[in-house]
Amino acid sequence: MIISKKINDLVKKYHENKLSHAFLLVTNDINKCNKDIVELIKEISCPKKYQDACQDCNLCYQIENDVIPNIKKIYPDGQQIKKSQILELKEQFKTKPLYIANNIYIINYAEKLNSAAANTMLKFLEEPENSILGFFVTTNKEAMLETIKSRCQIIYNPYDNENITEILNLTDQQLEEFTEIAKEYLPKLINKTEDGIYLNKKYILSVFTEREQIIKFYNYLYWQISEVINKPNQNDLEILKNIPFAQLLKIQKALFNVLESSLFNVNIELLLDNFALEMEEL
Ligand SMILES: [Zn+2]
Known part of the structure; x- marks a missing residue:
């Protein structure tokens, strides 16, 4: 099949x-x-x-x-x-x-x-x-x-997979870093506090310097969210469990769009802007 x-x-x-x-x-x-x-x-x-x-x-x-x-x-x-x-x-x-x-x-x-x-x-x-x-x-x-x-x-053409470190070629230390960053980033994304739609862009650009790292992090988020959607309760990212399902689906879709556009050498700031706009409509 x-x-x-x-x-x-x-x-x-x-x-x-x-x-x-x-x-x-x-x-x-x-x-x-x-x-x-x-x-x-x-x-x-x-x-x-x-x-x-x-x-x-x-x-x-x-x-x-x-x-x-x-x-x-x-x-x-x-x-x-x-x-x-x-x-x-x-x-x-x-x-x-x-x-x-x-x-x-x-x-x-x-x-x-x-x-x-x-x-x-x-x-x-x-x-x-x-x-x-x-x-x-x-x-x-x-x-x-x-x-x-x-x-x-x-x-x-991404697949749902078991082992995130293998798929994204992450070291254990990187995985830990991404998890920490996700804990700070996700609430900002969802609550849309402070300075609105550019907040998530500013935050990402303050923690990552390289495009490749940003894409990797978004891949990591996409994977985490897909896991929660497909296999609820098995995930270690507590914060995701508190987000309503419909919202998770929208975030997943927005992340997918970013990752798909990232294939076409789109400028990273533009990618982050587009993502922010999609999140604004959440
Ligand atoms: Zn046959």
């Missing part, structure tokens, strides 16, 4: 012949995202009517077990994705797809494409063939090369 609604939407677009040829999926969970892409490939390829865990179709079985030569998954070789890996991919995709309608590549940890590999990739992206479908998957969009980003349809 495809967990992500965003990836499910791509299946629909595929059937309507409206699918782009390259996607950048920004996610917090590479594995879940990969599983969803594999399910997508099954859905668009299954000769029978695809159902969850299609058992009676040979093709779905082969896709699941990664033995179809038209599907190529690339992972970093050490710290980088190297040019030789991309050349190999190109070689493999010279032939038309045999078993399924498309040659499909999935490049995991795409921020680790080194510049030689990215350049080789670029020629691929600039002259897209109908038969080739590509997915770049990253947890760190900021580190992606602009040349690749600009040629992909960017999709923000």
Whole structure:
């Protein structure tokens, strides 16, 4: 079953012949995202009517077990994705797809494409063939090369997850810091005291100096709030339990919007302004 609604939407677009040829999926969970892409490939390829865990179709079985030569998954070789890996991919995709309608590549940890590999990739992206479908998957969009980003349809695709420190790559100390900051920040956000809508922007800019940290903190808040919404009473952020459910949903939505806009190099002050405005309407 495809967990992500965003990836499910791509299946629909595929059937309507409206699918782009390259996607950048920004996610917090590479594995879940990969599983969803594999399910997508099954859905668009299954000769029978695809159902969850299609058992009676040979093709779905082969896709699941990664033995179809038209599907190529690339992972970093050490710290980088190297040019030789991309050349190999190109070689493999010279032939038309045999078993399924498309040659499909999935490049995991795409921020680790080194510049030689990215350049080789670029020629691929600039002259897209109908038969080739590509997915770049990253947890760190900021580190992606602009040349690749600009040629992909960017999709923000977060999953609900158990382990926040792993997802956001936080040290225990950072987690503690974020928790302390959240305790001070959330009441300000909700009570709208003192100097109104710019308060939350001022506060954030007073505790963080780097854009990346701000985005990380908003990711952390988004995750915490999603946890409370999905699994009430298991959360350690006491303050969230006192916020009415409807309000939590609105904050979650506003945070989602910030995180989504953050993918498009929007100026951080503008992001914070927009967030403040949305919170004002709470
Ligand atoms: Zn099938």
